[in-house]
Amino acid sequence: MKGPVGVFLGQLRRELVAALRSLQEVLNPLVFLFLAITLFALGVGVEPETLGRYAPGIIWVLVLLSNLLALEGLFRRDYDDGTLEQMVLLGRPGFLPVLAKVTAQWLFSGLAMTVLAPLAALLLFLPGEVLGITMLTLLVGSPALTLLGAVGAALTVGLKRGGVLLALLILPLYVPTLIFGAGAVTLAMAGVDVTAQVYWLMAVSMLALTVAPFAVQAALRISLEQS
Amino acid sequence: MTLKELWHRLGSPRWFYRFSGPWHVALGVLAALLLTAGTVWGLVFAPPDYQQGESFRIIYVHVPSAIVAQSAYLLMGAAGLVLLVWRMKLADMVLAATVPFGMTMTALALFSGAAWGKPTWGTWWVWDARITSMLVLLFLYMGLYALRQAIPRQETAGRACAVLALVGVINIPIIKYSVDWWLTLHQGATFTLTEPPSMPPQMWIPLAINVLGVYCLFGANLIGRLRVEILEREQGTQWVRELVARQAAGGGR
Numbered sequence: 001m002k003g004p005v006g007v008f009l010g011q012l013r014r015e016l017v018a019a020l021r022s023l024q025e026v027l028n029p030l031v032f033l034f035l036a037i038t039l040f041a042l043g044v045g046v047e048p049e050t051l052g053r054y055a056p057g058i059i060w061v062l063v064l065l066s067n068l069l070a071l072e073g074l075f076r077r078d079y080d081d082g083t084l085e086q087m088v089l090l091g092r093p094g095f096l097p098v099l100a101k102v103t104a105q106w107l108f109s110g111l112a113m114t115v116l117a118p119l120a121a122l123l124l125f126l127p128g129e130v131l132g133i134t135m136l137t138l139l140v141g142s143p144a145l146t147l148l149g150a151v152g153a154a155l156t157v158g159l160k161r162g163g164v165l166l167a168l169l170i171l172p173l174y175v176p177t178l179i180f181g182a183g184a185v186t187l188a189m190a191g192v193d194v195t196a197q198v199y200w201l202m203a204v205s206m207l208a209l210t211v212a213p214f215a216v217q218a219a220l221r222i223s224l225e226q227s
Numbered sequence: 228m229t230l231k232e233l234w235h236r237l238g239s240p241r242w243f244y245r246f247s248g249p250w251h252v253a254l255g256v257l258a259a260l261l262l263t264a265g266t267v268w269g270l271v272f273a274p275p276d277y278q279q280g281e282s283f284r285i286i287y288v289h290v291p292s293a294i295v296a297q298s299a300y301l302l303m304g305a306a307g308l309v310l311l312v313w314r315m316k317l318a319d320m321v322l323a324a325t326v327p328f329g330m331t332m333t334a335l336a337l338f339s340g341a342a343w344g345k346p347t348w349g350t351w352w353v354w355d356a357r358i359t360s361m362l363v364l365l366f367l368y369m370g371l372y373a374l375r376q377a378i379p380r381q382e383t384a385g386r387a388c389a390v391l392a393l394v395g396v397i398n399i400p401i402i403k404y405s406v407d408w409w410l411t412l413h414q415g416a417t418f419t420l421t422e423p424p425s426m427p428p429q430m431w432i433p434l435a436i437n438v439l440g441v442y443c444l445f446g447a448n449l450i451g452r453l454r455v456e457i458l459e460r461e462q463g464t465q466w467v468r469e470l471v472a473r474q475a476a477g478g479g480r
Contacts, residue, residue, distance in 0.1 A: 151394055155387050159377050168373050169391060172366040173398050176405035183409060204401060211397060218311065219390045226383040 004096055011087075011097040015104035018077075026108045029070035033113065036062045037123050048125040055124035056134070056185035062120075063113050063138065064145065064174050068167055070109040071149040074101065075157040075220070084157075088220050095213040098220070102150050102213070110142025126185075133188040133198075141181045141201040147212035148173045154219035158226050176204050238315050240457040241466050247450045254447035261440030269433035276430075285343040287434060291441035293336035293361060297399075299329035299445065300364065303371070304396030307389030317453070319385035320460075322392065323375065324452035328445060330368040337361055356410045360403050367395050381460075 002010065019026050040058050044051060051058075078084040087097045117135045120126075126134065152170035156162030184197035236242045269287035276283035303325050310318035340358055341351045352358075371388050378384035426434075461467045 148394070151390065155374065155391060156377070158383075162377075165370075165373055165377050168366070169370040172363050172370065172402070173394065175363055176398070176401045179405040179409045200405075207397070207401075211394070215390055215394055219387065222383055222386045222390065226378065226380045 004093070007096045008100050011100035012104055015101055016107075019104060019108055025073060026070075029066040029109060030112055030116065032069055033062050033066040033116070033120070034123070036065065037120055041123065052125035052127060055121065055126040056130075056189070057182045058124055059117070059120050059126070059134065060178055060182040060185070063142065064171070064178060066113065067109050067142070067145045067149060068170060070105065071146070071153045071170075072163055072166060074105055074150060074153040079157045079223070084220065085224055088217070088224060094217045098150070098216045099213045102146055102216070105150070106143055106146040110138070110146055114138040114142065127189055130185055130188045133194060134185050136198060137181045137184050137201055140198060140205060141177045142205075144177050144201070144205040144208040145174060147205070147208035147216075151212055151215045151219055154216045154223060156223075157220070158223040177201065180204070237317050238313075240316055240320075240461055241464075243317055244454055244457050247454060251447060251450040251454065254443045254450065258440050258443035258447050261436050261443060265433045265436030265440050269430075269437065273430050273433055274427070279347055282343060282346040285339050287437050289336055289339040289343060290434060291438045292332045292339065293357075294438055295441045295445050296329050296332035296336055296361070296364065298442070299325050299332065300367070300392075300399065301396060303329070303392040307392040307396075310385060310389045311393070316460075319382070319389075320453050320456045321449065322385060322388050324449055324456060326368060326372050326375070326388075328448050328452075330365065330372060332441075332445075333361055333365045333368055337365060354410070356407045359406045359409075363402055363406070364399070367399075371395075 037058065040062075041051060044054065044058075075084055078087065088094055114135050117138055118131055121128075121131050121134060149166075149170050152166045152173075153162075155169065156166045159165065180197045180200045184194040184201070187197070188194050236246075266287055270284050273284070275281050303322055306318040306321040306325070309315050310322065337358065340361070344353055345351050371391055374391055375384045375388050378387055458467055458470075
């Protein structure tokens with residue numbers, strides 16, 4: 001019998017291997033992020049001043065949406081082939097495998113987007129001096145996006161067409177993260193100290209970390225009931 | 228009857244159906260009386276505001292609907308908790324019955340706010356902190372409504388909505404705070420409700436009456452929906468059949 005850490009690491013390893021073997025699925029949301037950035041440039045206009053002013057908001061909104069697209073597949077395959085049922089049945093305490101899945105998901109969405117932020121900043125003419133704060137806010141804010149989104153993904157996994165519903169359920173819950181994330185970068189562009197906003201992002205992520213795994217576990221049990 | 232007994236009895240839809248009949252009528256009558264009194268007083272007899280003139284009277288619709296819309300969401304959070312922990316059937320019905328009422332009240336609050344904003348601020352829509360929070364609340368209600376519609380099995384739908392309502396309740400204070408903070412960031416566009424520091428009693432008493440009235444309306448609406456829901460879900464049981472047979476024979480409630 002493995003200890004809790006063993007369960008977590010075992011599941012995380014499995015998820016990472018699975019993700020690397022279907023790399024295209026992992027990359028699609030990231031491609032979408034840059035595709036949408038291009039669309040914004042085409043729609044808003046390419047004057048560096050205009051685009052740069054709205055860059056914090058554009059980046060954060062698109063990160064939200066890309067996360068949402070990535071989340072759709074979080075439990076899908078495991079649900080279809082029955083792995084999810086075993087996971088919920090066997091894993092005691094059951095939130096551990098959930099946490100491992102969410103962690104793996106975050107590595108390929110939240111963290112990947114943080115790493116790619118300089119490229120997005122470049123395309124949107126975000127002033128170079130706020131690049132650091134942009135990456136920091138993405139790093140500490142995106143865990144909340146993945147964790148809250150996982151609750152929605154777990155609730156909708158049993159439905160045939162859950163995509164739009166997932167967006168409807170989850171996007172209102174993303175409001176605080178968006179406000180503090182985009183707000184922090186905008187303020188930083190004006191030269192204001194944004195320590196408080198970064199702390200707020202961390203607090204929202206920590207709260208999500210303490211509550212969401214249990215909510216996901218409960219939601220998965222509910223979704224599995226109907227299959 | 229002690230509180231514990233009441234709690235156990237609430238687990239029985241049949242008992243609730245019998246117990247709630249008089250309450251349904253009483254709350255309905257009370258709501259009609261209070262809302263009529265408060266609205267007539269507010270719209271006809273209360274003095275006009277020294278700054279906003281007659282248009283301030285829309286608060287007699289706006290404030291009660293906004294308050295009850297938020298309370299309804301809190302009630303859903305509580306019902307969700309009860310459903311997940313104790314699996315009480317009635318809690319599921321409360322969840323299902325509250326969503327349409329709460330959604331309607333949120334929409335009414337937004338609409339009346341817009342109708343008030345036009346003469347006061349000269350625009351239908353302003354990204355004011357409270358208005359924005361209410362808009363997010365409307366989306367939260369819509370999400371709950373859509374989730375229930377999307378899941379075919381009733382019991383599953385109820386518990387899924389319970390999880391979502393609970394997560395939403397935890398999030399609402401954070402959303403409210405973040406929206407307030409966001410407005411201090413966009414100061415240029417900020418409007419605040421410039422309410423007079425102390426409303427005279429002729430103004431706030433009808434408002435208080437209307438707030439009470441709309442709570443009674445909520446209670447009556449909730450109980451009415453619950454009673455219908457109970458009959459529908461328990462239609463196969465002996466007691467509902469007997470009740471229907473008695474009503475068909477011309478008996479009372």
